[in-house]
Amino acid sequence: MSKPNGPQDDDSHQRLSSSAEAEHPLEWDESPNNRKSKSERQAISRREEKTDARKIVTGESKYTADYALHFPDLAEASILRSDIAHGYVTEIDTSDADAMDGVYAVITPDSDEVPDAMYTSAGQSYPEPSPWDLNVLRRKVRYVGDPIAAVAATDTQTANKALRAIDVTYEELDAVLDPEEAMEPDAPQIHDPDQVENIQPGADYERNIEAHTEGEIGDVDTAFEEAATRDDWFVTETEWKTPYQSHCVPEPHTTIAHRDEDNRFHLITSTQVPYHTRRQLAHLFDVPIRDIRVTKPRIGAGFGAKQSMLIEPITVALMLAADRPVKLETTRREQFYAMRFRRSARVQMRSVVTQDGAIKAFDMSAVTNAGAYGPHGLTVTSSIATKPLPLYTHTPNIRFEMKAVHTNLPIGGAIRGYGAPQGHFALEGHMDEVANKLGLDPIVLRSRNLIGNGDLDTASGVTTDGEHVRRIRSCGINDCIERGKAAIGWEDVKQPEEDHLHRACGVALTAQKSGVAGDELGAAHIRMNEDGSFILQTGAVDIGPGADTAMAQIAAEVLGVPPEDVLVQASDTDISPFDYGAYASSTTYVTGSAVKKAAEDARAQLLEFASQMLDEPVENLQARDGAVRSTQTGDSVTIEDIGYESIYGDNVRAQVMGQASHCTDESPPPFGAQFADVTVNEHTGEFEIHQLVFAVDCGVAINPDLVEGQVEGAMHMSYEFAVSAGLSFENDGTPETLGFRDYGMPTTADQPPLESILVETHEPTGPFGAKSVAEIPVNGVPPALSNAIHSAVGVRITDLPITAEKIRAKLDTD
Numbered sequence: 008m009s010k011p012n013g014p015q016d017d018d019s020h021q022r023l024s025s026s027a028e029a030e031h032p033l034e035w036d037e038s039p040n041n042r043k044s045k046s047e048r049q050a051i052s053r054r055e056e057k058t059d060a061r062k063i064v065t066g067e068s069k070y071t072a073d074y075a076l077h078f079p080d081l082a083e084a085s086i087l088r089s090d091i092a093h094g095y096v097t098e099i100d101t102s103d104a105d106a107m108d109g110v111y112a113v114i115t116p117d118s119d120e121v122p123d124a125m126y127t128s129a130g131q132s133y134p135e136p137s138p139w140d141l142n143v144l145r146r147k148v149r150y151v152g153d154p155i156a157a158v159a160a161t162d163t164q165t166a167n168k169a170l171r172a173i174d175v176t177y178e179e180l181d182a183v184l185d186p187e188e189a190m191e192p193d194a195p196q197i198h199d200p201d202q203v204e205n206i207q208p209g210a211d212y213e214r215n216i217e218a219h220t221e222g223e224i225g226d227v228d229t230a231f232e233e234a235a236t237r238d239d240w241f242v243t244e245t246e247w248k249t250p251y252q253s254h255c256v257p258e259p260h261t262t263i264a265h266r267d268e269d270n271r272f273h274l275i276t277s278t279q280v281p282y283h284t285r286r287q288l289a290h291l292f293d294v295p296i297r298d299i300r301v302t303k304p305r306i307g308a309g310f311g312a313k314q315s316m317l318i319e320p321i322t323v324a325l326m327l328a329a330d331r332p333v334k335l336e337t338t339r340r341e342q343f344y345a346m347r348f349r350r351s352a353r354v355q356m357r358s359v360v361t362q363d364g365a366i367k368a369f370d371m372s373a374v375t376n377a378g379a380y381g382p383h384g385l386t387v388t389s390s391i392a393t394k395p396l397p398l399y400t401h402t403p404n405i406r407f408e409m410k411a412v413h414t415n416l417p418i419g420g421a422i423r424g425y426g427a428p429q430g431h432f433a434l435e436g437h438m439d440e441v442a443n444k445l446g447l448d449p450i451v452l453r454s455r456n457l458i459g460n461g462d463l464d465t466a467s468g469v470t471t472d473g474e475h476v477r478r479i480r481s482c483g484i485n486d487c488i489e490r491g492k493a494a495i496g497w498e499d500v501k502q503p504e505e506d507h508l509h510r511a512c513g514v515a516l517t518a519q520k521s522g523v524a525g526d527e528l529g530a531a532h533i534r535m536n537e538d539g540s541f542i543l544q545t546g547a548v549d550i551g552p553g554a555d556t557a558m559a560q561i562a563a564e565v566l567g568v569p570p571e572d573v574l575v576q577a578s579d580t581d582i583s584p585f586d587y588g589a590y591a592s593s594t595t596y597v598t599g600s601a602v603k604k605a606a607e608d609a610r611a612q613l614l615e616f617a618s619q620m621l622d623e624p625v626e627n628l629q630a631r632d633g634a635v636r637s638t639q640t641g642d643s644v645t646i647e648d649i650g651y652e653s654i655y656g657d658n659v660r661a662q663v664m665g666q667a668s669h670c671t672d673e674s675p676p677p678f679g680a681q682f683a684d685v686t687v688n689e690h691t692g693e694f695e696i697h698q699l700v701f702a703v704d705c706g707v708a709i710n711p712d713l714v715e716g717q718v719e720g721a722m723h724m725s726y727e728f729a730v731s732a733g734l735s736f737e738n739d740g741t742p743e744t745l746g747f748r749d750y751g752m753p754t755t756a757d758q759p760p761l762e763s764i765l766v767e768t769h770e771p772t773g774p775f776g777a778k779s780v781a782e783i784p785v786n787g788v789p790p791a792l793s794n795a796i797h798s799a800v801g802v803r804i805t806d807l808p809i810t811a812e813k814i815r816a817k818l819d820t821d
Contacts, residue, residue: 031478035771050563050570051775054712057553068305071261071277075334082111082159084325084335085166089148092182092415092740096146104169109161112328116144120327122291128315129382130280132526138205138381143320149379150415151740152345157321159329182740186376186412189215197413207385215413217377218385222470225404230359230368239362243441247433248806250733252349258307259342262322265332273300279313279548280588285580287316303578309550311421314590315347344742347420351376354433360441364455368404377411378418384411389470390426395434398518399456400466407469415740424785435515435790481768483704487680490764491702495682510686513795517679517786521779522593524674529598530584531605535663537654539647540572546586547598548578553713554594558602561774565606567630592779599774601669609665616649673772679703681787685795692815696759701784704766707776714780718763721784729789730808
C-alpha cells in the first residue's frame, strides 16, 4: 500500500479506506423474517437436546470402525513409518512379510497401486493454497513418522507382525529441528523446489521457508521514528513463544475402503471434508470424481485434525493391492507423532502508544514451525495477525511479517483457532505490558482503542493489501467485558490471609471469523414426507458439537414445525449437496444460511398448498406450531394434512422440496472476553485458578446449550494449551510424547471451574442473526492467565506452557 509522509491519525486512516467504505456499506439488505424478537422465536434460541446425545452416551452411535462388521472379508491394515527424521529409503525388503500367513498385501512407494503424483493433505478450497509436497508413501523421509510402507492382513496383529518383518535400509541425512536454525544458509535442505508445486508467496526452499509474506497499513517505521523524538509516545517490545499442541481426538483417524457393486471406490471415513477428500482421491488415483463416494459417519471429534486427508490414500492403495475391503485405524501413538498439530510459533511485538493510551503503531512478526510438510502454512501463520489485530483496527499504522518454516519435526496443520491462539497470546499479553508501562488499567487501555459496531475493519486485510476487510455490523465486545468483569469479581479481588499468597484477575479479549470470506460454499436440500416431517440433507459435517441439531432448528424455525420433525442425514457425497466441510467456524454461518434458504423454498411451496386447502391468499398465511393458519380468519390446516394432500391429493400433486446454496464475501467476527482468577504462591510458583469466565458475542445463539458446550470445551482446550507440556522430542527428532499420559492433558480433576456468558447481538448477514462460536473461546486462556499471574506477583511468562517452575525461576531472577 502507498505510504504517507508521516504517521496517520484516525481521520487519514479512514480516508485511505474510502474505497473499502463504499464496498462494505453498514446497511445490509436483510430478509424480513431474519430478525425475530425472543418472543417470536419458536425453534431457535431454544435449549433443544442434541439429537445424538443419548446415542453417544449409550454406545448406540456408529463410528467408522463400527462399519467393519458390514464387510465379512475385511482386511485390517497398519503403516510402517520412518524411524529417522531425515534421509532416503534406499531399500525395502518385504519378502518375509509377503510370505507370512494371513498377509494379503504389502505396498511400498514402488508398488503399482501406489500413486506417484504429488498432493497436499490440506482440505481447503480448490486450487489448494497449500503446496503439493506429499507422496502417498515416501522414498525421502522428512520426519520420524513419514509413511514408507503398509500392510493389509487378516487382523491388525498379523499386519503389525508383518511390518516388523520388513527390512528398511536408509541413507541418513542431517536433521534440523529449530525453525531459526532451519533458515540458516548451511542448514540441511528439506525439500527440493523442483519437486514441489507451491503457489504461496515467498517460498525459499534453500532456506527451508515454505511461505513468507508481509503487509503494512500506514507507515510503521515513521511512527517509531517519531516516537524516538517524543516524551509522550512510548515504545514497548515483547516476544512470545508457543509449543506444539495435539488435537487429542477421542476417535483416531479411521478409514474403510472398498469397491461397491458398480466397482466404484467407496470410503467410510472420519473426515471433516468429504468433498475435498473425494476430489483429492480422484486426482491421486486418476479416476473420475463420479467414481468415488465418501461417506462420513458419526465422528468422535475433529478440532481440525480431520480437515486433512491423511490415511485415505493408503487405505485405497491397500484395497486395490489386496483386492478386498480394507480398514485402517491409526493407533494412539500415531496420533501423537504422525498426524497433524498446532504449529509452534515465535511472535515478536512492537508498539507505539501515547501517554493517554492511544495506539499509534503495531509491528508484529511471526515465525512458525511448519514441520516436514506444508499444509495450511501460509493461512495459519497469516491468521496469527489477521484474527486478533482487528480488535484494535483503529490503529493507523500496522505491519505484519510472517514466515512458515520447514523442520524435520511433525507436520503442522489445521487445529481449532487456526493461528489465532498464538496471535492472541502475543497481542493480549503485549497489551498488558503496555498498560503496565503507562500505569493504566488494562481494560481501560483496551477500551480506548477497541473496535466497535459500524466500524470498518481494515486490520484483517493487512496481509492482502487491503483485501478481505469487513464492516462490523454486530459487536457486543463491551457488553462481554462488563458482564465478564462482574462474573469474575474484577473490582473486588480479596487477598488471601497468608502473606506469600497473592490473588489477581487477568483479562484477554478475543476475536475470530465466521467462515472464510469469499471462499466457502454450503448447500442444502429439504423435502417433506407425507406425515409433515422433513428430511434435511447438507454436506456439512457434524464433528461433535451438534451442528445437525442447529441445522434442524434453523429449518424448523422457517417451516413452523418442532425441530424433532426435521431429520438431518449424515454427509455422503453420493446423496448430500456440496459443502466445503467443517472448518473455519463456518457451519452455522454458511451452511446454516443455505439451510434457511432451502427451508424458505420449501415453505413457499407449503403455503401454496395451504392456500388451496384454505381458499386463502398466501399473503394471509403463517406457518407456526405445526400448522398453517390464516391471520385473517383463524382457520388452519396442519402440516401433516398438507403433506398428505401434496402427495395424494386430487388436484396438483408434487412433493414439497426446497434447495439452496450459499456463499458470501462476509465473515463477521464473534467477540469474546476471557477472564482468569488466580492465586500464586510466591515461595513455590504454584498457582491455583479459581475460575475461568468467558463472555461471548456470537450473535443469536441458535441453541444456547450447544453454544455453552462449545465455549466450555474450547476453554478446556485453551487451558490445556496454557499449562500442559505439549510435544517433546529427542535431539534426533525421535518423539517422546506417545500418549495421553506423556502429553499431560489436564483431566476433569485438574479443570478449574468454568463459566460461559452469552451476550446476544444480531448479525444481519447470518441465519436469524447468528455468527460463529466454535473457535473463539480457544484463544483466551493463555494470555488471560499470563496477565493474571503478572498482576499477582509481577512476573511475566511469555513462553508456553505456564508452569510453577517458570514462575519460581522468574521470581528468583527478578
